[in-house]
Amino acid sequence: MPLDFVILYGSVRTERQGIRVARFIESEIRARGHTTALIDPMVYRLPLLDRMYKEYAGDAPAPLEQLANFYRKTDGFVIVSGEYNHGIPPALKNLLDHFLEEYFWRPSAIVSYSAGNYGGVRVAMQLRMTLSELGMPSIPSILSFGRVSSAFSETGEPHDPPAAAAPTGRFLNELEWYARAFQAERAKGTPY
Known part of the structure; x- marks a missing residue:
């Protein structure tokens, strides 16, 4: 059964090089038969809060x-983020x-990324805390990509597809499992 995902890019x-990763993730999710909405702040241009x-x-x-309409109908969120000074991009x-x-x-x-070897993993720790506070707890796995500009084409194609396929497949399997579990529980009602 298809799921609906929102991808938030930061x-x-x-x-920016991370848009390559966002496009890759969007393509991989759609290849599994799901729908996606890629939310790009360059497109939506929200004012400062x-x-x-x-x-x-x-x-x-x-x-x-x-x-809000995208978010209300989604089954899960994928956050694609680099790290800015070890933190969440503004x-x-x-x-x-x-x-x-x-x-x-x-x-x-x-999903984290960086220009260097570490793949933006430090931002993932801060995102876990923030996402949980917002009511959308993150799945246990993190998908990270280092050297993003040489790992993906501008359109989001991995330069080494086998290296990207295995971790991405496991990651999306886990996301689907959690999305289906949350979907089933939401159908029964929520705690408040």
């Missing part, structure tokens, strides 16, 4: 309303903070 730099979506009381700007944090209840009772999965 960079607005002009020379002044009011959360829920504080607009039915009169939210169109981009926030569109995102554009991603801003994108995340505009919402709250729309994330509840859905799992998240963290």
Whole structure:
């Protein structure tokens, strides 16, 4: 049974390389028969957080309303992030903070990347804490990619497909398991 995933990408730099990873993940999820929405802050251009979506009381700007609609129907979130000074990129944090209840009772999965060897794993630790607080706890596994500019083409094709396939497959298997489990429990009702 197909699932619906939202991919949240977190960079607005002009020379950003992580979009390659976001495109790769989007392609891999779709190849499994699922639907995706890739949320790119360069496209949505949300203002710095002044009011959360829920504080607009039915009169939210169109981009926030569109995102809320994506989030309400999704079965899980995939967060694709590099690390900025060992932390969460500001554009991603801003994108995340505009919402709250729309994330509840859905799992998240963290895909990190970097220009160097470590694959952005330090941001993953901070994201775990933030995502849990937002009501979308992350699955145990993290998928990380180092040397992102040489690992993927601009369109998101891995330069070494076998090296990317095995960890990505295991990661997405785990995400699907959690998404189906949360979906089944949401159908029964939520704690509040």
